[in-house]
Amino acid sequence: MSNRSIANTAFVFLSRLATGICGFILVFLIGVIVWNGMNSMNIQFLLSEASNFGASGGILYQIVGSLLLVVMASVLVMPVAIGTALFKSEYITSPALFRLSSILIYSLNGIPSVTFGIFGLIFFVNILGTGISWFVGSIILAMMMLPTIVLTTYQSVNSIPSSYRENAYALGLNKWQVIVKVLLPQSFHGAVTGLLIALARAIGETAPIMFIATAFSGITVPGSLFDPVVSLPTHILALAQQATNEAALQNAWGSSLVLLSLVLVFSVSALLSRLRLKEISQR
Amino acid sequence: MTPTPLLKVVPVSEPEFAEWSVHSEDFNVWYRDAHILNDINVRFPAKGITCIVGPSGSGKSTLIRSINRINDEVPGFLSRGSISFNGKDVYTDYKDLTILRTEIGMVFQKPCVFPKSISENVLFGVAKTRKLSRAERLILVEENLRAVSLWKEVSYRLDDSATSLSLGQQQRLCIARTLAVKPKILLLDEPTASVDPVSGRAIEELLLKLKKDYTILLVTHDLQQTKRIADHIVFLCDGEVIEQGDKAKMVTNPEHQKTKTYLSDSFCEC
Ligand SMILES: Nc1ncnc2c1ncn2[C@@H]1O[C@H](COP(=O)(O)OP(=O)(O)OP(=O)(O)O)[C@@H](O)[C@H]1O
Numbered sequence: 135m136s137n138r139s140i141a142n143t144a145f146v147f148l149s150r151l152a153t154g155i156c157g158f159i160l161v162f163l164i165g166v167i168v169w170n171g172m173n174s175m176n177i178q179f180l181l182s183e184a185s186n187f188g189a190s191g192g193i194l195y196q197i198v199g200s201l202l203l204v205v206m207a208s209v210l211v212m213p214v215a216i217g218t219a220l221f222k223s224e225y226i227t228s229p230a231l232f233r234l235s236s237i238l239i240y241s242l243n244g245i246p247s248v249t250f251g252i253f254g255l256i257f258f259v260n261i262l263g264t265g266i267s268w269f270v271g272s273i274i275l276a277m278m279m280l281p282t283i284v285l286t287t288y289q290s291v292n293s294i295p296s297s298y299r300e301n302a303y304a305l306g307l308n309k310w311q312v313i314v315k316v317l318l319p320q321s322f323h324g325a326v327t328g329l330l331i332a333l334a335r336a337i338g339e340t341a342p343i344m345f346i347a348t349a350f351s352g353i354t355v356p357g358s359l360f361d362p363v364v365s366l367p368t369h370i371l372a373l374a375q376q377a378t379n380e381a382a383l384q385n386a387w388g389s390s391l392v393l394l395s396l397v398l399v400f401s402v403s404a405l406l407s408r409l410r411l412k413e414i415s416q417r
Numbered sequence: 418m419t420p421t422p423l424l425k426v427v428p429v430s431e432p433e434f435a436e437w438s439v440h441s442e443d444f445n446v447w448y449r450d451a452h453i454l455n456d457i458n459v460r461f462p463a464k465g466i467t468c469i470v471g472p473s474g475s476g477k478s479t480l481i482r483s484i485n486r487i488n489d490e491v492p493g494f495l496s497r498g499s500i501s502f503n504g505k506d507v508y509t510d511y512k513d514l515t516i517l518r519t520e521i522g523m524v525f526q527k528p529c530v531f532p533k534s535i536s537e538n539v540l541f542g543v544a545k546t547r548k549l550s551r552a553e554r555l556i557l558v559e560e561n562l563r564a565v566s567l568w569k570e571v572s573y574r575l576d577d578s579a580t581s582l583s584l585g586q587q588q589r590l591c592i593a594r595t596l597a598v599k600p601k602i603l604l605l606d607e608p609t610a611s612v613d614p615v616s617g618r619a620i621e622e623l624l625l626k627l628k629k630d631y632t633i634l635l636v637t638h639d640l641q642q643t644k645r646i647a648d649h650i651v652f653l654c655d656g657e658v659i660e661q662g663d664k665a666k667m668v669t670n671p672e673h674q675k676t677k678t679y680l681s682d683s684f685c686e687c
């Protein structure tokens with residue numbers, strides 16, 4: 135065998151190995167969570183309130199709380215993200231500003247999640263005096279979701295051929311009408327895809343909400359914007375810390391399985407939405 | 418530099434200003450540093466079809482895209498000189514470009530329908546400012562689809578997506594969409610270049626029908642088409658107007674050798 139074909143074989147082997155390791159880790163993690171979580175999985179677990187510090191009872195309000203956090207975050211983030219993406223694509227003309235906006239968006243994406251949590255604690259809870267509030271948690275999650283959604287929306291606005299803009303201008307539409315009637319409808323799918331990707335990440339985030347939005351137990355549905363909630367990731371964290379309590383650990387596995395399923399739902403939807411997007415852009 | 422053509426001394430042989438619907442005076446265009454159009458002086462008569470011909474890259478598209486100022490959207494575009502439209506300078510007298518563009522309609526080379534229904538496409542430019550009643554919508558859709566001879570083909574599926582139409586049908590839909598805005602002038606940039614010959618002929622028939630009511634400026638590469646439908650020809654080469662005039666004169670008795678060569682062999686060494 136020549137050197138070249140040895141190198142080639144080695145490369146093929148290594149990349150297969152890498153893929154194999156990735157696949158193995160994924161299957162292993164999901165397998166362990168499903169295997170252990172299945173034991174506590176039943177309707178009762180999903181639909182009843184936690185009791186005895188989570189060691190018994192279910193996780194109804196943790197599910198509700200987590201969904202509440204991300205739904206509100208989505209409502210907050212969508213207009214801002216779409217606005218930012220359209221501004222970047224349609225209004226920024228100076229190359230320097232354009233680069234700056236890209237840097238800002240990528241930096242926002244790179245900030246560790248715990249930093250967001252500390253920022254929320256200092257700015258909202260301490261300085262603005264909101265107290266522990268699920269709404270503040272949603273604001274912080276929205277900030278974390280922003281860059282992902284801006285990027286996917288920007289990509290889809292930017293990939294609309296300029297002939298659509300020209301045809302609309304030639305019919306006498308002004309810039310705002312072009313945005314609302316031409317660009318938004320054709321890029322909305324990109325925003326939705328970005329939202330789903332961001333949701334899959336946000337719903338599992340613990341650090342940004344643990345100081346500012348959640349309490350551990352004794353909470354059902356928050357009565358106002360400025361009440362705490364319970365959530366799945368913080369519940370899992372708290373249960374896992376009671377390492378000597380068999381029942382609590384079992385419930386941590388169960389909660390993890392539920393969380394994983396929610397993440398999976400968002401990821402698969404994002405994938406489907408992305409495929410649909412591709413189909414549209416190839417028309 | 419605003420022209421005051423009514424006061425201008427016009428040579429006897431030339432028609433009165435009122436018959437010139439669009440004319441330019443020393444009009445120049447640059448894209449960044451590239452000088453694309455050089456002192457263009459053209460006159461497009463009202464009503465009838467003026468064909469703008471010339472080799473690729475000679476600036477035909479640039480010229481008509483400057484008339485409705487769609488070029489303003491192109492980064493690096495710069496112009497000097499004037500283009501007037503019925504006595505108003507399009508670069509200084511129109512603060513509101515949307516008004517200019519409803520008066521001057523434009524159809525591009527590649528049909529570009531919006532991913533909406535056929536009737537929504539027809540109404541796209543009309544429905545932008547006010548809500549139309551159902552009756553109004555129906556009338557406008559039928560009237561304009563009939564005007565482009567598309568009504569019979571699509572009347573039973575007005576709510577289907579416009580993207581489901583054939584390219585030739587899409588191009589006629591684009592024309593209908595432009596007519597619906599009720600422009601006074603139609604600019605067409607090679608409207609038959611990307612459709613099949615039969616649809617191309619249909620569009621030519623359509624233009625012959627429309628020329629009674631509209632001033633039509635047609636950019637085309639197709640000399641046979643020019644000879645079939647033009648009333649007036651403008652010959653552009655390398656950013657300059659070589660010659661312009663009636664079809665009869667331009668085809669049978671051009672002043673310039675270049676015009677003669679181009680109009681017979683579609684070849685030009687400029
Ligand atoms: N957006 C642009 N930026 C820079 N240069 C441009 C731009 N658009 C056109 N040009 C240049 O301007 C010149 C004239 O182009 P134009 O499109 O007006 O030619 P045309 O006569 O319409 O050609 P064709 O018959 O091939 O359509 C060409 O040299 C072209 O490369």
Ligand SMILES: [Mg+2]
Nearest residue numbers: 477478479606
């Ligand atoms: Mg052209």
